[in-house]
Amino acid sequence: MENQYTIQQLSQKTGLSVHTLRYYERIGLLEGVPRDEHGYRLYRESDLLWVEFLMRLRGTGMPISKMKRFSDLRSExxxxxxxxxxxxxxxxxxxxxxxxxxxxxxxxxxxxxxxxxxxxxxxxxxxxxxxxxxx
Amino acid sequence: MENQYTIQQLSQKTGLSVHTLRYYERIGLLEGVPRDEHGYRLYRESDLLWVEFLMRLRGTGMPISKMKRFSDLRSExxxxxxxxxxxxxxxxxxxxxxxxxxxxxxxxxxxxxxxxxxxxxxxxxxxxxxxxxxx
DNA sequence: CCTTGCTTTAGAGCGCGCTCAAAGCTGTAG
DNA sequence: CTACAGCTTTGAGCGCGCTCTAAAGCAAGG
Known part of the structure; x- marks a missing residue:
């Protein structure tokens, strides 16, 4: 229960590159990704689901700027x-x-x-x- | 009969900017566009049809490089x-x-x-x- | 004649969405 | 210990498809 994923594993699961996953986090599409004791990212199941939803928005042509807006609203x-x-x-x-x-x-x-x-x-x-x- | 269009007119008819029309010609997507006595472009009906088809390829996600390949084949x-x-x-x-x-x-x-x-x-x-x- | 606005060209610049590089730390194998 | 691989960050670079600029020529109106 409560699976966790390294950035590599999330990359494989989603098909996004590790570069892109870090990039998405940097621009604020992903927030509050937990870290292990060395500062390594440890994604939760909920992060996977969120990334998959982001991919659906991107895959239907939503620009990053709007995805960011949506993401910000979600955080609010x-x-x-x-x-x-x-x-x-x-x-x-x-x-x-x-x-x-x-x-x-x-x-x-x-x-x-x-x-x-x-x-x-x-x-x-x-x-x-x-x-x-x-x- | 045999309508002709200035670049402005073709821009309006197609929705492409005059910049884009010249760009497409420069990279070889349009060839042999006739000119008037001052070197101004005068597009024919056939050019309009070809541009409209190019727009359908672009509009369905074909990259310019492939459109170029297709265009070159057509010229052959x-x-x-x-x-x-x-x-x-x-x-x-x-x-x-x-x-x-x-x-x-x-x-x-x-x-x-x-x-x-x-x-x-x-x-x-x-x-x-x-x-x-x-x- | 002068201004405005269109045309031409070659080349530079730009926005988007990544993608990679540099420099440093951690963990594992030999 | 050494190598090597993977993680971190910040910042730079890149490919695509336009989009714009500069400098010059042409045409119509006042």
Whole structure:
């Protein structure tokens, strides 16, 4: 119970580099990470969960500055819950926009793939039986 | 017929800055943009279409270096169609991964929003019920 | 003619998000 | 003891994708 992780272990678990984990702590995204008797970081389960959530924010395009704002609100305690929820809802809308844009672009790219497939087919036919063009 | 655009006009149509349009040309993403008698750029309809396609690649996370590769293949002509299709198919897979990641992260973020809503509700109840003799 | 505002180029600068380096301490193996 | 590896900190460096500047030319309005 109450697992603890060295920075290496947390790095492996999260996929973030040890550099990035220290960087996140330095800029205030992680606070109060406990240390052992030599000053080495010893992350708790709750730190792992928090880092994983940060990664979800980053992975959906939230800039570090906003993650910092969110993190600061979290440190301030329960009185900031509404503001945090509003931040996440704004971000949620942003994610929906991203997904819509991806869908649009994907469709266009797939059209281009199909177009190329058509050209590849034409070309192989042209070799087989020299079709006269009727454009 | 055969519309032409100044760099300003293309900037407005695409949403890219004039700086970015010149930058794209400088690094070879756009080639053979015609000029008027004073050396001013005069983009054709085909240039607009190409820029719009470039924006779709960028908008789906393709790095400039790969866009450059694609652009170079395009300049080489019809013999590169298969390679271009393969590039787009690889990118298509990448887009699908992005969309899946977004969906996952979104779900997690929405869970958190719901969690906050629950906490907000609790809190408002506490105010309503616990303190009948209000301030 | 002069001003304003657009265009051109080459090159410098910038913001973001890491990523690495230097210098020093701790722990383990041989 | 020596080596080596991993941890600490602060500060510098880097890759990406723009974004801006400088210096000069061109065009239209007053």
């Amino acid at each position: 305690g329960g009185s900031t819950i509404t503001e945090r929820r509003e931040m996440l809802e704004a971000h949620q809308a942003h994610i929906h926009e991203q997904m819509q844009a991806l869908r649009d672009h994907l469709r266009s790219i797939e059209d281009k793939i199909d177009h190329y497939k058509g050209m590849e087919k034409e070309k192989s036919q042209a070799v087989s039986f020299n079709v006269p063009t009727g454009k | 002509g019809g013999s590169t169609i298969t390679e271009r299709r393969e590039m787009l198919e690889a990118h298509q897979a990448h887009i699908h991964e992005q969309m899946q990641a977004l969906r996952d992260h979104l779900r997690s973020i929405e869970d958190k929003i719901d969690h906050y809503k629950g906490m907000e509700k609790e809190k408002s109840q506490a105010v309503s019920f616990n303190v009948p003799t209000g301030k």
